[in-house]
Amino acid sequence: MAKRRPNGGGTITKRKDGRYQGAAYVTDTDGNRVRKYVYGATWDEANEKLGKLQEQERNGIPVPSRAWTLGEWLAYWLEHIVKPEREHNTYVKYESKIRLYLLPHLAKKPLTKLTPAQLRAFMATLKREEVGAATRFEVLRVLRNALNRAIHEEILTRNVALLVDMPKVSKDKGKAWSAREAVAFLRASRAHRLYAACVLVLVLGLRRSEVLGLRWQDIDFDARHFTPVKQVQRVKGVGLVLKDLKTESSQAVLPLPEFCARALEERRELQELERKIAGEHWSQEPDHDLIFSSEHGGMIDPVGFSRTFDRLVKRAGVRRITVRLARHTCGTLLAFLKVHPKVAQAILRHSQISMTMDVYTHVVGDEEREAVALLAELLEDPLIG
Secondary structure: OOOOOOOOOOEEEEOOOOOEEEEEEEEEOOOOEEEEEEEEOOHHHHHHHHHHHHHHHHOOOOEOOOOOEHHHHHHHHHHHHHHHHOOHHHHHHHHHHHHHHHHHHHOOOEHHHOOHHHHHHHHHHHHHOOOOHHHHHHHHHHHHHHHHHHHHOOOOOOOHHHHOOOOOOOOOOOOOOOHHHHHHHHHHOOOOOOHHHHHHHHHHOOOHHHHHOOEHHHEEOOOOEEOOOEEEEEEOOOEEEEEEOOOOHHHOOEEOOHHHHHHHHHHHHHHHHHHHHHHHHOOOOOOOOEOOOOOOOOOOOHHHHHHHHHHHHHHHOOOOOOHHHHHHHHHHHHHHOOOOHHHHHHHHOOOOHHHHHHHHOOOOOHHHHHHHHHHHHHHHOOOOO
16 A cells, blocks of 8 residues: 655655656745756655655745745855955955855855765865965865855755864964064164054054054043054045944054154154145145155055065164064063053953963063063164154
8 A cells, every 4th residue: 555645744756767756845045936847766755755844844944935046045154245345355355265266166066965075075185286284274164165155045944064074284484573673673674654653563463454444533642542443444446545444342442552652753753844845745635644655645555565574674683573473572572571461461351360470471572571672772762763
């Protein structure tokens, strides 16, 4: 006797090729009622698949209205979700990872049939092609984000990329400067027009885009504090733009140590001199009130600032490091400047004072004592050049 299914439970029939076909009406992602089919080698297998399909329907999870390939979904995700909702630089980063790595290997894979095994094979292929671990890490992270959004859009029911282990990336990103190296760099950079920017990077740990986006209106010299609000970024097809910082925590009010305040006051005098020298050649673009403008009043490219920093490092004869790594000398220099630990805690954005004190209690030794003497000389050194 043929097996029967309950009313509303769909139908299962045997096909001419010997397989069993299950069918039931479900709702798709466009809100339409459609007849969906599943297949199995046995009646029980088809029945199990049909049961899962109808369970999704009962839970309000629609079936995809179209058979997306991974390539189609990634293109849609980039254009209609990432581009309008995320920062331009984020879009550029995601687009490059998708174009260079994901599409060449996985573009034609059916989105709903993607498996962990396929993704592990893909990651192994990238490793054989000698793609670096950090890049492989970013590629898998982009894919995870894209599939998470597919779940949110009710196109997928699970993210198979979460079942694939992330590549191990070495955390050794280089060693920041010692206090002696940092002070030697500041002494050598003393006459440069962007000396104050270097001070803010080293002493306050600001990112280059944050430093270049600082405006005079953000600084309160009387209260000795400042509030970073803007950042300078380059947008493809547009050029340099002044944008809001991403998070509210990035816009917190931060203390301004005396050493930094003095450097900024000198920078203001120098900027006024540059404005007079430039005369009618001073930038006619909207006056953003930027502290660190170009010699003609425009915005400074963050990449250009990094190049300037590299040249100053070479001139100073100290160990070469990046601007990003230079920020990590900030806790040490705050200790040498005898900034109160509570003030340093706010600058370093430590959640607990014990973290700040851990930094303060480790700055000892002959090199450090020499750095203190050099820093004292630098504080008394008048502006030159």
